[in-house]
Amino acid sequence: MDFDYSPRTREMIDRLDGFMRTHVLPANQAFHETAARGEYPLAILEPLKAKAYAEGLWNLFLPDLEETDPGTRLSNLEYAPLAEIMGRVPWSSEVFNCSAPDTGNMEILKRFATPEQKQKWLDPLLRGEIRSVVGLTEPDTASSDLTNLTTTIRRDGDHYVINGRKWFSTGARHPNAKICLLFGVSDPSPDAPRHRRHSFVIVPLDAPGVEVVRDVPIMHHHAPEGHCEVVYRNVRVPVENLLGKEGDGFLLAQERLGPGRIHHCMRTIGQCELALELMCDRALQRSTFGKTLAERSNIQDWIAQSRFEIDQARLLVLRTAWKMDREGTKAARVDVSAIKVVAARLQTNVVDRAMQVFGAAGITPDTPLSYLWSWGRALRYIDGPDEVHLMVIAREELAKAKAATGRNAAHFVRPH
Known part of the structure; x- marks a missing residue:
């Protein structure tokens, strides 16, 4: 490597x-x-x-x-x-x-x-002429399991009719937001395979029946582009707006989330570096009881811990990126789960220390720290909560242990 x-x-x-x-x-x-x-x-x-x-x-x-x-x-x-x-x-x-x-x-x-969909929507996105939204999370169900999502996508002749409520639809208030890639149930039959019940459709945000209800704050912070609650009431879109095939929704969501998760983690490293730099600057400038904060041993410990924690997380991110490049997103699935947990925890830990060094100013808008802390806390939910990613990692380790049952016991464990 x-x-x-x-x-x-x-x-x-x-x-x-x-x-x-x-x-x-x-x-x-x-x-x-x-x-x-x-x-x-x-x-x-x-x-x-x-x-x-x-x-x-x-x-x-x-x-x-x-x-x-x-x-x-x-x-x-x-x-x-x-x-x-x-x-x-x-x-x-x-x-x-x-x-x-x-x-x-x-x-x-x-x-x-399809080629027509690319011309109509992908090309303007690639040129930066429009913005987009993804409609996954729902307020009324445990959205960490995508198979729970209940928004309906019902075929009606040459159209799909969409009904449901989504939230944390980031970017829905952006003035250039034009489309939502919406995830919902396209096959409600009880005997449908669990991972083949959902599909993605492309929904123009100006379609009749689409209502942005509110911008949901994160830790009382309003994002200018919005993390919005959006209601879809009998929204009709032509069947050619289906992305992929009916039943492909879960597959597409997994393909989409892997790279998105690692991008969040990459940006987190930069935000933690900024927090550490601000912490060090403040510690060198501020004095208490005749000494600068930088001379206090506990502050030095925070700085040192932040340095090696950031470096450890960066190496984990780079290894995951390297693996994705060599073997594909699916092969790096467990690695992505690991960095997702590590990066979110890193951000709240490092930024919290920086806020403490700044004192009361650290929780005001006079620095970016309080926003970065709240975003780090949000990352413990975004693209899947910690608990789901920990479960993925643990299952992988247990599967390896099961495959190797008895290999080590004879050498390291006294029989009872």
């Missing part, structure tokens, strides 16, 4: 870092001031997007770009340090057309959409 950055990756890191320092960071304050007024900062984002597009810093997340697609084709391993840089300024992913949930939606449209 070699996780050293290639010359090409280092060149991309330098270019992206330069772009962030020259264009994105100077716009950070204005972005948040605009969002705080209830406006989505398109006037700030669109010129930055045009610059990033022109400089080839575009669609960096998508390994299977073709020559005719806009953007730069990178492997998951090459993309990891770039996502880390973007993660330091959470809104900046949109500048490079690398925002969730668009990234996951573009990946499954790329793989499963």
Whole structure:
């Protein structure tokens, strides 16, 4: 295993870092001031997007770009340090057309959409002209098990009729959000195979019967693009809006979630690096009882723990990206579950320490720390709760142990 950055990756890191320092960071304050007024900062984002597009810093997340697609084709391993840089300024992913949930939606449209669907929806997404939503989670059922989801997709002649309620539909309030990739039950018969009951359909957000009910705050934080509750009442879409085949929904969801999960983890590393930098700066500047905070042994312990925890998590992320590149998303399923748990816990731990070093200022909007902490806490649910991922990892370990029953007992365990 070699996780050293290639010359090409280092060149991309330098270019992206330069772009962030020259264009994105100077716009950070204005972005948040605009969002705080209830406006989505398109006037700030669109010129930055045009610059990033022109400089080839575009669609960096998508390994299977073709020559005719806009953007730069990178492997998951090459993309990891770039996502880390973007993660330091959470809104900046949109500048490079690398925002969730668009990234996951573009990946499954790329793989499963018809030529007509690609022309109508994927191409504008790849160009950054529109944004998209994914409709998975529901408020009335345990959504960590996708087979529980109950929104209905009923065939009626040349249309599907959709009824249901989704929430945490990220991006539904974005002014450029045009479509939702909606997951629901297309075969309600009791004898239908459990993993073949659901399908994905592409739903225009301006279709009659689609209602964005509210923007659900995360830990009292309102995202400018929204994490929305959306109701679908007798929404009709043509049958050609089916993505893949009927019954493919669970398969498509699994294909979609793997890369999306690792992208979240990549960005988390960058956010934790930022928190550690801020913690160190504050510790060097602030004094209590005649000593700087940096001279206090407990603060030094927090800094040291944060350093090696970030480095450990980064290595786990890079190994998972390397495995996805070599063997595919399915082969890295357990590794993805591991980094999903590790990264979310890392973020709350490191950011919590940084907040404590900042004192009361750490829980105010004067720093990004309170937002980063709340987002880290949310990551323990996003794309599956910790408990589900821990179950996946444990089952894998137990399966290996079962296959090797008795191999070690004779050598290491005294018989009873």
